[in-house]
Amino acid sequence: MSNTVVSDIAELSPEWLSAALDAPVHTVRAETIGTGQIGTCHRLELTGDGVPERLVAKLPAVDTGVRAMLAGAYRGEVRFYTDLAATVSVRAPRCHYAALGEEGNFTLLLEDLAPARQGDQIRGCTPGQALDAVRNLADLHAPRWNDPALLDLEWLGHSDEAQARMLSELYGPAVDIFVADLGHLLDDSDNDTLRGCVDATEQWILARSERFTVLHGDYRLDNLMFPDDGVPGVTAVDWQTITVGLPARDLAYFLGTSLPPALRREHEHHLVTAYHRRLVERGVDRYAFSECWDDYRFGSLQGPLIAVFGCAFGTRTERGDRMFATMVARSCAAIRELDSLAVIR
Incomplete structure (x- = not known):
């Protein structure tokens, strides 16, 4: 599995997603959701073999200054999914991929909860x-x-x-x-x-x-x-x-x-x-x-x-x-x- 951090939606290619999900992804279509004030959020529609039809990708804010300021908050969310989610019983989105980098860079691929x-x-x-x-x-x-x-x-x-x-x-x-x-x-x-x-x-x-x-x-x-x-x-x-x-x-x-x-x-x-x-x-x-x-x-x-x-x-x-x-x-x-x-x- 890939352990790389992607901070730009353009980098979420079928090849990168195939490595991240450890399954072949043939196509990906991305749609921006949310306002993007403290990060960017995208709905991904995937085709492939044994991959979810939809995922939500959470990435850091586009502005690098905002990204650095929110690095602690980003770290907390990633570490929740990697370190704590399995130890509690709260209903939270299933995490398919999580990676944390320097200076506020991170990548999360989460369960799409629609139509909730x-x-x-x-x-x-x-x-x-x-x-x-x-x-x-x-x-x-x-x-x-x-x-x-x-x-x-x-x-x-x-x-x-x-x-x-x-x-x-x-x-x-x-x-x-x-x-x-x-x-x-x-x-x-x-x-x-x-x-x-x-x-x-x-x-x-x-x-x-x-x-x-x-x-x-x-x-x-x-x-x-x-x-x-x-x-x-x-x-x-x-x-x-x-x-x-x-x-x-x-x-x-x-x-x-x-x-x-x-x-x-x-x-x-x-x-x-x-x-x-x-x-x-x-x-x-x-x-x-x-x-x-x-x-x-x-x-x-x-x-x-x-x-x-x-x-x-x-x-x-x-x-x-x-x-x-x-x-x-x-x-x-x-x-x-x-x-x-x-x-x-």
Whole structure:
């Protein structure tokens, strides 16, 4: 099998793909999908002997400066597929080929999940979709729950005092940018909640280190693919934000940003219960539901943190602005209703 890195779609020739897939590829047709802001993504239609009819090729950004800046994120996604995917039970695309190079170069050939449909972060999801998603999340978290080997993986980041201090120092200016640009889309109470989150961030990042596992880091609707026929079977994609931390941060982030507040209030206890039950079924012990619920309340600060940084330092688009504002408004409502800031003090 080839172990070479290809960073340009023009290089994905039948000959290269034949070596990568260890099977004859006769023809390949490529179609660009996605916006290409943090990388390029292409759907490949193949003919050959014993090869998939379709694959998704993920390659780095065309701009070499962006490529170098995102090298760590690219590395995390490739290493998820090569080192971690087989050790957890989460549904993720099957990886047919993975190679990692220098200066942000990488190649991934992944299962094409069509006709599955991407979730819509602005519209939100149904309680049934949320139930499917939290069970899949538990299947990520449970197998490596409190596994000390995770802490020895240098490429898999986890927060230390220096990182917590840096994030805390950056968060305030990022909130200023967010409020100046999108504050008109929020209530005054949301702006107040954001300021409270800034004050608590450093302490929040470092707290509760006694429970940890693999985190997706950006487990939300735009990064989930739901079966087209409405049956359970959601698949998580985009593993560039993988890290180690408190499991319920993923859970609170998903529920807080994916469900409108009224719907979350109605269903969140049932959904957190389903997540906890799945953890227990997967072998997590000595973790009571009361602890899980308290961690869920604590984890709610993940929502505004990710959304604010994404808006302040990412490429701005009209949909992106509406999406980040929606995520912040929903997660700030959850923080207030769950009294999450009080849990940190």
